[in-house]
Amino acid sequence: MEATREVFWNIQLGVIIDVLAAVAVGIFIYAFYRRIRLWRIGRPDDRFSHLGRRARAFLTYTVAHLLLHGKFFGVTRGWHFRELFPGVIHFFIFAGCVVLFIGTVLVAASHYVYEFLEGGVYLGFSLVLDIFGLLLIIGVILAVYRRYIQKPDRLDNRMEDLMALLLLLIVAVSGFVVEGLRIAATELKTNPDWAVWSPGGYVLALGFSGLQQSTLLLWHQLTWWLHVLLALAVIIYVSLTWNRLWHIIVSPINVFFRNLGPRGALVPIDIEAAETFGVDRIQNFTWKHLLDLDACTRCGRCQDSCPAYLSGKPLSPKKVIQDLREHLLERAPLLRKRKAETENPGDSGQAMIGEVIGEDEIWNCTTCYACQEVCPVYVEPITKLIEMRRNLVMEQASIP
Incomplete structure (x- = not known):
């Protein structure tokens, strides 16, 4: 028997999640559309020229500064790290969010389109998701420590910052609890060799192993619904409040449309055609x-x-x-x-x-x-x- 798992195992009325997910995505898209309308209040700016050059520059930036986090670590010549601790925190949170999002998309694709998460692929997939899920939790804890214990002068802590960190932490931890309950009720008893490929869930499953099967099934259902509804609620909350988590999407867009001209070059003014000089509104x-x-x-x-x-x-x-x-x-x-x-x-x-x-x-x-x-x-x-x-x-x- 090949290693795999049923997406909606022990869950009834899973179609409700499909409907709620569609609603959450719709709210997200509408919120983004409204923000684009807000930006368009500004004057025109020719940032759609040289798209090929922009794409190449963006890919270079993505590899050097997003994937390798060069700019986030504050890497200088000689490989000195000016921002090592903040860079580690951001990398853990960023990488965790991105990998878990991609993992969710792949799970949906495997369930609805073509089943490919089985055997060695499934086990490796489970290991990667657990590792990056743990990195996300560690990153959030370190971020809370830095913001609310170290309190560097340059950070102005707002309620939205704490909310963003707590929401990420709750969703990540609840996901591991769901996984632990599922493993305790299934793989830990029938295929223990599979369970170790999900180290985060496996540790929790060992703690849950003393519970009766009926109790495991009940708590798995409750925590599964709680986890999924929380994740969808986070999407809706971020969309409606334009929480700081939006920078995960907006900042890369800003990088793509950055100025490709010489640094420090001023935008010339057409004295004869200009209706105003400079900006006062x-x-x-x-x-x-x-x-x-x-x-x-x-x-x-x-x-x-x-x-x-x-x-x-x-x-x-x-x-x-x-x-x-x-x-x-x-x-x-x-x-x-x-x-x-x-x-x-x-x-x-x-x-x-x-x-x-x-x-x-x-x-x-x-x-x-x-x-x-x-x-x-x-x-x-x-x-x-x-x-x-x-x-x-x-x-x-x-x-x-």
């Missing part, structure tokens, strides 16, 4: 600039590298991006409504220059590009500060 940024605001992971590496911030001046690249993001979200309903009615969304609300972003912040930037050099997702704070400087000089005649 959030909707006058380009759609790529607005995408930047959502792609920012609030890791604080830009802040730690900023000479103005380190010298005590009132400038934090991270704060600039986050303040602009809050301003965009605050004005979004009005901007959407007025953009649908007219090409001029109006000037009502808080002034972006002076109130949202102080003039001291704008002028204290040295344009050294240290912040953009260390940003793992290619957010561009300097470009935004330069555009606001242009407006101050060319439209408001304000020079320090």
Whole structure:
């Protein structure tokens, strides 16, 4: 008998999960569509040119910085690791989430399309999923330790950060509990050689082995439904609240559309055709600039590298991006409504220059590009500060 397992073993009415999963995916897609509409409030930006070059650059980045995590570890010449501990944490969480997601897709494909998870393939598949599931749990625990015990200055802990970590932890742990109960009720008794290929579930199964079969079956059903409903609830919660977990999707998109031109090159102004000079309203940024605001992971590496911030001046690249993001979200309903009615969304609300972003912040930037050099997702704070400087000089005649 070849090693395998039934996807809906001990589960009745599994079709309910199919319906709920379709609903969750629909909500996810709609939330993403609404966010794209928000970015499109900004001005046009030709970031769809040179798609072949962008694809090659993105693949290079994916291998060097996502799979190998070079930029996340802060690798410099000579193989020095400036961000070793944060890099390890991010790698564990990122790799765990990605591998478990791919594993879920493969399980669905094997169940609904063509069954291929059997024999040695199934055993190896189980081992890989368990290893990366354990890495995810370890990564979350280390992240909680770093955020709430070490408390580095560059991290501003919000409730959404804690919620994201707790949701990942609960889903991962409940998955191992379900696996342990299933192994205790089946493989541990009939095929113990299979069980060891799922080390996380196997250890829990040994603890559950003293329970009666009827108890194992009952608790397996309860925890299975709890685990699946929690996973779908996480998708819906993240979609409706635009939780920070969205950066798993938005940040790679931002990397793909990053500036491929020379670093530090200014966008030229057509003096005769331009209606405004620089940017003084959030909707006058380009759609790529607005995408930047959502792609920012609030890791604080830009802040730690900023000479103005380190010298005590009132400038934090991270704060600039986050303040602009809050301003965009605050004005979004009005901007959407007025953009649908007219090409001029109006000037009502808080002034972006002076109130949202102080003039001291704008002028204290040295344009050294240290912040953009260390940003793992290619957010561009300097470009935004330069555009606001242009407006101050060319439209408001304000020079320090």
